[in-house]
Amino acid sequence: MHPLIRTARATGLLYLGLALTGGLGFLLVRSQLFVTDDPHATLARLVEHESLARVGIALELLVVLTQALTAVWFYRLFHTVDSIAAGSIAAFGMVNAIAILGSAALLGTAIEVALTPVGDAAVTVQLMYLVSGNLWTVGGVFFGLWLIPMGWCVHRSGWMPPILGWLLIGGGGGYVLSALVGYLAPGAGVVADALVIPATVGEFWMIGYLLVRGVRAQALPEAPRGTTVSPLSTGSPV
Numbered sequence: 001m002h003p004l005i006r007t008a009r010a011t012g013l014l015y016l017g018l019a020l021t022g023g024l025g026f027l028l029v030r031s032q033l034f035v036t037d038d039p040h041a042t043l044a045r046l047v048e049h050e051s052l053a054r055v056g057i058a059l060e061l062l063v064v065l066t067q068a069l070t071a072v073w074f075y076r077l078f079h080t081v082d083s084i085a086a087g088s089i090a091a092f093g094m095v096n097a098i099a100i101l102g103s104a105a106l107l108g109t110a111i112e113v114a115l116t117p118v119g120d121a122a123v124t125v126q127l128m129y130l131v132s133g134n135l136w137t138v139g140g141v142f143f144g145l146w147l148i149p150m151g152w153c154v155h156r157s158g159w160m161p162p163i164l165g166w167l168l169i170g171g172g173g174g175y176v177l178s179a180l181v182g183y184l185a186p187g188a189g190v191v192a193d194a195l196v197i198p199a200t201v202g203e204f205w206m207i208g209y210l211l212v213r214g215v216r217a218q219a220l221p222e223a224p225r226g227t228t229v230s231p232l233s234t235g236s237p238v
Contacts, residue, residue, distance in 0.1 A: 012210025144175025
């Protein structure tokens with residue numbers, strides 16, 4: 001297998017891991033434990049479903065791990081295309097990983113307080129979950145930002161369809177706007193959700209393309225047998 005395709009598929013596999021752990025942890029596990037307007041119900045669920053709560057923390061730590069590794073592998077994939085843009089993907093991804101790391105620590109604290117109450121345990125646990133959720137929201141700014149240089153690298157390299165690059169750029173901007181709308185207009189949840197749709201489509205398209213094709217065949221430079229192949233390629237338009 002060509003080194004560039006191998007790097008692309010490894011990146012896609014890590015990105016898929018990020019999507020799965022994030023979806024399972026934040027969307028599935030959290031919804032079974034956190035009751036928005038009832039601190040005592042949240043506390044009761046944590047005590048009753050301690051194992052599930054610990055799985056939720058493990059999933060968030062896996063989000064941190066896969067986010068960090070995906071950021072590094074995107075740099076490996078695109079650094080010959082545009083070193084500044086590739087470095088930005090890595091840097092923005094790492095900031096988002098740090099935000100989720102903070103969320104995991106808060107969830108861990110919530111379990112400890114639930115099992116060994118200190119003061120008003122219900123209020124404390126609820127506060128931990130609320131701050132955790134807001135860390136995901138503000139971290140989304142950088143998750144949106146990392147899509148913008150990613151899309152630029154896709155467009156500039158010619159290794160993937162150009163429309164995918166523009167979709168990632170637009171989706172990244174929508175992700176950032178979604179976080180702002182969520183705080184500036186709390187009642188406009190539908191608008192905030194709609195703004196992240198292009199990003200979601202672009203991300204899953206990117207994951208699928210990396211896993212199935214890696215890069216276009218035209219992007220693979222030919223080299224004599226036994227030589228090291230550079231991943232640099234200008235690509236070709238559709």
